[in-house]
Amino acid sequence: MTWMPTTITITKSRSLMADVAIPTDDAGVVHADDHHEEHHTSLGISNMKLAMWLFLGSEVLLFGALISTYLLSVARFNQERAEGNPLVTGPGTELFDIPFTSASSFILLMSSLTMVLAHQAIHHGDVKNSRIWLGATASLGSLFLAGQVYEFTVFYREGLGFTTNLFGSAFFTLTGFHGVHVTGGILMLVSLLVLSFQGKLNQDRNETVELVGLYWHFVDIVWVLIFTIVYLVV
Amino acid sequence: MSAETAAAVHADDHVEDHHPTEGQYWIVFVALAIITAVEVAWAEIPLTDDGGPLLVIPMMIMMLVKFVLVAGAFMHLYFDTKILNGKFFWWIFASALVLAVIVYFIVFATFEFSIF
Numbered sequence: 407m408t409w410m411p412t413t414i415t416i417t418k419s420r421s422l423m424a425d426v427a428i429p430t431d432d433a434g435v436v437h438a439d440d441h442h443e444e445h446h447t448s449l450g451i452s453n454m455k456l457a458m459w460l461f462l463g464s465e466v467l468l469f470g471a472l473i474s475t476y477l478l479s480v481a482r483f484n485q486e487r488a489e490g491n492p493l494v495t496g497p498g499t500e501l502f503d504i505p506f507t508s509a510s511s512f513i514l515l516m517s518s519l520t521m522v523l524a525h526q527a528i529h530h531g532d533v534k535n536s537r538i539w540l541g542a543t544a545s546l547g548s549l550f551l552a553g554q555v556y557e558f559t560v561f562y563r564e565g566l567g568f569t570t571n572l573f574g575s576a577f578f579t580l581t582g583f584h585g586v587h588v589t590g591g592i593l594m595l596v597s598l599l600v601l602s603f604q605g606k607l608n609q610d611r612n613e614t615v616e617l618v619g620l621y622w623h624f625v626d627i628v629w630v631l632i633f634t635i636v637y638l639v640v
Numbered sequence: 641m642s643a644e645t646a647a648a649v650h651a652d653d654h655v656e657d658h659h660p661t662e663g664q665y666w667i668v669f670v671a672l673a674i675i676t677a678v679e680v681a682w683a684e685i686p687l688t689d690d691g692g693p694l695l696v697i698p699m700m701i702m703m704l705v706k707f708v709l710v711a712g713a714f715m716h717l718y719f720d721t722k723i724l725n726g727k728f729f730w731w732i733f734a735s736a737l738v739l740a741v742i743v744y745f746i747v748f749a750t751f752e753f754s755i756f
Contacts, residue, residue: 470744478751508680512673519669522714526662616716623714627707633676634703638683639696 458617462624465587469628472580473635479576480640496570501561502637510553511633514588517546518626521619529616531609537602540615543622544595547588554585577636584632587625594618659719668713675702 451459486494524539558578566574598618601607607614660668679702683695712718 474744474748478748504680504684508676511676515669515672515676518672518710518714519665522660522665523662526665620715623710626714627710630703630706630710634679634699638679639699 452613454613454617455620458620462620465624465628469580469583469631472583473631476576476580476636477640479572483572483576494571496574497561497564497566498571498573499640501564501566503557503560504637506553506557507633507637510550510557511629513546513553514550514626514629517543517550518623520546521622525612525615525619528607528609528612533602533608536607536615537599540595540599540602544592544599547592547595547622551585551588551592554581554588580632580636584625584628587628591618591622591625594621659716660713665713668709672706672709675706678702 480499483494483498487498520539520542524536524543527533527536527539558581561574566577568574568578595618598607598615601614679699682698682702
């Protein structure tokens with residue numbers, strides 16, 4: 407532990423510094439570098455969390471573009487097919503199995519709950535339960551991913567490939583990108599589990615779990631949009 | 641620890657106390673599950689087969705509610721965003737959001753492309 411001999415005056419008012427949890431010794435000397443994860447900014451959130459939010463902002467642009475492309479492509483696909491264009495071949499949205507996808511959505515929603523419970527547990531220093539909830543989240547994410555692979559396989563056997571038609575290209579691109587993000591989230595969760603079993607994930611580092619949680623919930627939110635727009639509405 | 645620094649540390653604890661409890665997380669999850677079930681049921685009933693406003697508008701509202709629940713409760717956006725609580729930042733954020741949505745729909749409505 408490195409104790410920096412810096413003393414910072416802190417008032418009781420709700421000034422910028424008053425909201426900062428700063429470790430001190432018995433003499434009241436503030437050790438600014440002791441707790442690197444607890445650094446906060448004047449914006450009220452730590453730099454790491456702000457960086458994660460900025461990253462998620464860029465992800466919003468990515469998925470916004472993909473969902474828009476899907477909507478435009480499917481509208482055009484359905485229009486051309488309704489007009490009997492002979493160039494439009496292959497199946498379309500009639501392949502969707504709504505009950506199956508609803509179950510997948512429920513699984514992903516449930517994984518968001520287990521994720522917040524993992525963060526809640528580590529936040530209160532309950533390492534054992536945090537491992538259980540992290541494992542549950544990774545398992546539910548894997549189950550969702552397995553469902554997506556199954557769905558893709560069924561679609562392919564029904565004659566819908568990536569280059570079959572405009573619908574296939576847009577659908578596989580959008581849901582495939584989401585699947586890749588779920589895979590990335592599962593890898594992060596497994597990494598957290600490994601860190602936990604190595605004794606490197608404790609209450610002091612609960613923000614690491616929160617950051618992964620932010621990413622995981624974002625992936626869940628994207629699926630909320632995809633499920634409603636792609637499967638239920640269009 | 642001095643009284644002043646202790647006050648600061650406790651002030652931070654106080655902020656953390658505003659996060660939802662485990663029970664509240666479960667309530668949010670049950671709400672999400674119920675809304676999802678209603679969405680699926682609404683999409684399946686014959687009344688909404690034509691894909692008109694009767695289908696789309698309720699679905700968009702339910703999707704928005706789910707979005708807000710996950711972002712607000714699970715992502716703690718409702719609880720620890722001092723950046724959004726400041727009026728100045730909030731107005732910048734809200735103005736940019738409204739502008740972005742308007743531009744999006746204008747571009748979306750006028751977009752044309754050719755594939756054949």
